[in-house]
Amino acid sequence: MAQAKKKRTEIFALGNEAVVEGALIAGCTFYAGYPITPSSEIMEIMAARLPRTPEGVFLQMEDEIGSLGAAIGASLAGRKVMTATSGPGFSLMQEHIGYACMVESPLVIVNVMRGGPSTGLPTSPSQGDVQQARWGTHGDHPIIVLSASDVQECLEMTVRAFNMAEKYRTPVILLLDEVTAHTREKIFLPEPGEYEILERAVPSVPPEWFKPYEDTARGVPPVAPIGAGYRTHITGLTHDPMGYPTQRPDEINTAMHRMFRKIDQFFDDIQLVDEFLTEDAEIGIVAYGSVARSARLAVTKARERGYKVGLITLKTLFPFPKPSVVALARKAKCILVPEMNMGQMSREVKRVNNGATRVRTINRVDGSIITPSEILKSITQV
Amino acid sequence: MSKKAKMQELNRFELRLSGLGGQGIITLGKILGTALALGHGYYVTQTQSYGPEARGGSSRADLVISSHPISYPKTENLDLLVALSQEACNAYYRYLKPNGVLMVDTSMVANTPTNVYKGLPFTTLAKDKIGLVQTLNILVLGAVTHLLPFAGQRRMKKAVEQALPPKIQEINIKAFNLGHREAAKHFGDAPAVWLEAEEMADAEEDTEHV
Numbered sequence: 237m238a239q240a241k242k243k244r245t246e247i248f249a250l251g252n253e254a255v256v257e258g259a260l261i262a263g264c265t266f267y268a269g270y271p272i273t274p275s276s277e278i279m280e281i282m283a284a285r286l287p288r289t290p291e292g293v294f295l296q297m298e299d300e301i302g303s304l305g306a307a308i309g310a311s312l313a314g315r316k317v318m319t320a321t322s323g324p325g326f327s328l329m330q331e332h333i334g335y336a337c338m339v340e341s342p343l344v345i346v347n348v349m350r351g352g353p354s355t356g357l358p359t360s361p362s363q364g365d366v367q368q369a370r371w372g373t374h375g376d377h378p379i380i381v382l383s384a385s386d387v388q389e390c391l392e393m394t395v396r397a398f399n400m401a402e403k404y405r406t407p408v409i410l411l412l413d414e415v416t417a418h419t420r421e422k423i424f425l426p427e428p429g430e431y432e433i434l435e436r437a438v439p440s441v442p443p444e445w446f447k448p449y450e451d452t453a454r455g456v457p458p459v460a461p462i463g464a465g466y467r468t469h470i471t472g473l474t475h476d477p478m479g480y481p482t483q484r485p486d487e488i489n490t491a492m493h494r495m496f497r498k499i500d501q502f503f504d505d506i507q508l509v510d511e512f513l514t515e516d517a518e519i520g521i522v523a524y525g526s527v528a529r530s531a532r533l534a535v536t537k538a539r540e541r542g543y544k545v546g547l548i549t550l551k552t553l554f555p556f557p558k559p560s561v562v563a564l565a566r567k568a569k570c571i572l573v574p575e576m577n578m579g580q581m582s583r584e585v586k587r588v589n590n591g592a593t594r595v596r597t598i599n600r601v602d603g604s605i606i607t608p609s610e611i612l613k614s615i616t617q618v
Numbered sequence: 619m620s621k622k623a624k625m626q627e628l629n630r631f632e633l634r635l636s637g638l639g640g641q642g643i644i645t646l647g648k649i650l651g652t653a654l655a656l657g658h659g660y661y662v663t664q665t666q667s668y669g670p671e672a673r674g675g676s677s678r679a680d681l682v683i684s685s686h687p688i689s690y691p692k693t694e695n696l697d698l699l700v701a702l703s704q705e706a707c708n709a710y711y712r713y714l715k716p717n718g719v720l721m722v723d724t725s726m727v728a729n730t731p732t733n734v735y736k737g738l739p740f741t742t743l744a745k746d747k748i749g750l751v752q753t754l755n756i757l758v759l760g761a762v763t764h765l766l767p768f769a770g771q772r773r774m775k776k777a778v779e780q781a782l783p784p785k786i787q788e789i790n791i792k793a794f795n796l797g798h799r800e801a802a803k804h805f806g807d808a809p810a811v812w813l814e815a816e817e818m819a820d821a822e823e824d825t826e827h828v
Contacts, residue, residue: 246655246656247656248648248651248652248655248656248662248664273670357670358670359667359668359669359670386691415665415691415692418665418666419663419664419665419691420647420648420651420652420662420663420664420665421655421661421662421663421664421688421691422655422656422661422662526691529689529690529691530689530690532689532690533689533690536689605692607690607692607694608689608690608694609694
């Protein structure tokens with residue numbers, strides 16, 4: 237076989253394997269976790285690959301609470317860190333997700349969603365953790381939640397998750413579902429330098445001038461790695477610019493608003509969507525994760541039959557990509573929201589739609605993916 | 619016939635491998651998928667479904683093979699169903715397309731829902747002829763390779779070698795060859811609907827039949 241032309245490295249990989257590839261490309265050097273189906277392959281492959289990289293540290297912790305605790309510590313010590321889990325483990329992590337938001341620790345949490353609640357359906361897909369990813373931990377907090385629908389996107393979105401975590405000094409949650417994580421597909425490994433890799437800001441002032449939670453133009457304080465000679469106080473209590481607990485309303489207000497501002501003012505950079513045939517769409521579909529792939533086939537088939545259908549695939553779930561969805565709602569006579577839960581993302585669609593058009597949901601919670609024919613049927617019934 | 623094999627045009631060829639946990643179904647799906655994606659250059663998605671039990675229970679791997687990027691990664695209407703257990707045969711037969719092919723392990727499936735099927739006693743063959751029942755899945759791979767007009771023997775064997783540790787490669791290649799030979803003897807050619815062009819993907823490889 238004459239294979240003359242030079243090709244990029246291609247591998248036949250699971251979604252979970254692609255997540256690991258993405259993490260290593262992004263510069264992840266620390267992983268702490270506890271294995272759980274359907275995310276276990278991430279941990280397995282990390283255990284094999286990470287110790288072989290320079291400085292790579294892999295830890296199996298006693299549970300998911302410890303896993304995220306270790307990840308936060310390593311992150312504040314200057315590492316790019318990741319942990320992966322599924323529903324039950326994600327519930328355990330909620331307390332530390334709030335802590336990570338409060339101490340502004342850059343890190344990536346992968347949650348491969350399985351059927352719930354509780355132990356539920358370990359080997360079946362679901363999208364039931366969407367609102368938990370946004371609001372699972374207590375207190376007002378900004379957070380970034382990303383999603384991926386195919387294997388190549390798993391790699392790409394993991395790199396983006398690390399970049400956003402470092403750039404905005406925030407935990408980023410990558411929500412996958414069992415189908416995406418356990419699909420094998422041919423993917424291309426990017427050449428070095430193909431993806432832009434962002435690093436966190438570090439202090440440029442001498443230690444005695446350093447204020448660990450000082451406001452900056454971007455609202456993102458530089459991170460002094462623990463042990464680098466900068467005095468850093470870390471606490472889950474609401475803190476002042478020096479990192480010490482405060483009760484002063486003016487300081488609390490400033491700190492809270494800065495935390496939100498650092499995400500809010502970069503919505504354009506964070507809200508990612510993929511639009512497919514939406515220009516002339518009379519029927520719009522908003523989907524994410526593996527269901528977006530079903531929707532894409534349904535759109536192709538419906539177009540063959542003459543229905544003007546378009547699809548928005550959400551790559552960023554939160555902050556919710558309002559501008560794209562509103563634009564679709566203004567031109568479509570109906571929006572369909574298929575998802576493997578009882579209607580968690582459709583709440584957001586209805587919220588931004590604000591009565592502009594009809595929003596219909598397609599829900600499935602039986603541990604099976606929504607098929608293209610189900611979506612096609614709903615399209616024909618609009 | 620040109621020296622360079624032409625890739626057969628495929629539009630969502632859907633295939634399901636099903637049976638019991640422990641039969642090596644997902645490994646089989648992984649090897650078949652790797653060979654078709656990397657060796658043959660098709661777009662392939664392979665998904666899997668299994669129960670929460672550590673062993674036993676049902677197991678299946680679904681593959682979609684296409685010349686174009688694949689949107690929906692799972693299967694809806696099967697072109698080929700491989701059933702290695704009675705339970706799997708009963709459960710998935712209804713997903714076959716009207717022209718779809720049913721392939722069963724006759725040593726495991728006593729009652730087929732139709733008498734139009736391709737059957738070989740794979741488990742018995744693996745036990746008696748190869749002497750190692752664990753080679754069952756690669757034996758099936760050999761038979762599937764014969765049936766798929768777009769699958770090349772040599773590239774499939776290469777994928778087997780890459781996927782398995784050196785210690786068990788030889789015996790598995792033996793199983794692959796046996797599966798391929800038996801299928802050629804008993805199954806006949808692939809259904810005409812699967813052959814779009816006269817020129818098959820691997821016409822040049824037929825000559826090296828062992």
